[in-house]
Amino acid sequence: MKDITIDSAFARMLLEGAQAKGLECDPILLSHGISRLTLDKPGTRVRLESFASFAIEIMRRLDDEFLGIGERRQPVGSFSMMCRSCISARDIRRSMRRAANFWNLFDNTFSHRVEENEQSMRYIISPIEGTQTLNNYLVEAILSSIHRFHCWQGGQFIPLNMVALNHPEPEYSDQYRALFYGANMSYQQTESSIAFDIRHSKLEIVQTPETLDQYLAGSNLSLLYQPKNYRVISDQVRQWLERNIKQGNYQATLKEAASHFEMSQQVLHRRLQAEDLSFKEIKMQTRRDIAVNLLFDNKYKIEEIATLVGFSEPSAFIRAFKSWTGATPLAYRHGKH
DSSP: OTTOEEEHHHHHHHHHHHHHTTOOOHHHHHHTTOOHHHHSSTTOEEEHHHHHHHHHHHHHHHTOTTTTOSSSOOOTTHHHHHHHHHTTOSBHHHHHHHHHHHHHTTOOSEEEEEEEOSSEEEEEEEEOTTOOOSSSHHHHHHHHHHHHHHHHHHTSOOOOSEEEOSSOOOTTGGGHHHHTTTOEEEOSOSSEEEEEEGGGGGOBOOOOHHHHHHHTTSOSOGGGSOOSSOOOHHHHHHHHHHHHHHTTOTTOOHHHHHHHTTSOHHHHHHHHHHTTOOHHHHHHHHHHHHHHHHHTSTTSOHHHHHHHTTOSSHHHHHHHHHHHHSSOHHHHHTTOO
16 A cells, blocks of 8 residues: 555544544654645645554544544444355355444444345444534445445455435545545435345455464554455555556556456456546556655655656656646745645
8 A cells, every 4th residue: 555645534533533532643643644724725735654554543642433523433443344244154245244243232323233135235334313423434434344344254345336325415525436446426415325136245254363363463444454365356456566667667558468367458447447447547646646645755866757657857846736736846846825
């Protein structure tokens, strides 16, 4: 995740929870390479690595996996215990029902339930009457973590047919393509949920208590990480592009990517399209994210960064970067955006 960036809105939501609980956040932000100036303007981006470490520190300081955003503190270790309660389930259906039952034991902020019919299975969270959250982060994080954990348990990607959210469409909604892998989105629903084909509910659990120990050795902020045992095609293409750009192949093409993945250009294009992405868009995002990360490393000059992400002229890089972020590279480096 080193070269990935995310919308600063996610960091602002964490900041809101931490400040509401009385934390002095400016020193914490700076210690993780995040400038307050970066967060003040919508549309700016932060390194995912910095966001993750910032979130983990807030969680530990508050002893709260809800990061100060929920109705009450959710003690650190809760996610781990949920995973352990699910690992012995036979299939995804049983595991998801166990997960819902586990979270309902806390009676904290949301009620959880699973519904299914002949076509689909839904994991649903509803606000408990009289409770509230400071912002959207918890809904997004809970649904994403439930999905990714169960993909990991089954050892394969479970495509989502629909994601319903109980809040209005936010300014950063384009980030949902990565968060929910291009699933159809609906907003301002009475309940929030993820839905997938019923056939996936019968997927057998392939993980074990031993592999779960490895899974839990990292951060339980599973929202922040791609699942380890599978990759959707857009993830694979991005990783391939990162390697090529860093090796100097700045002109990597769809044809070359298709050859690498042993499929036709048409098939690769359709698979990316199914995830609501294109090769051109992934390439742009990859160059942008590499550039943003290099800008935070003061040992590189703007001209050097332009070359490292494949621009022959610094002026062309400056124009492109401004179209990506709304600021020049130099202004971005100094937080003036």
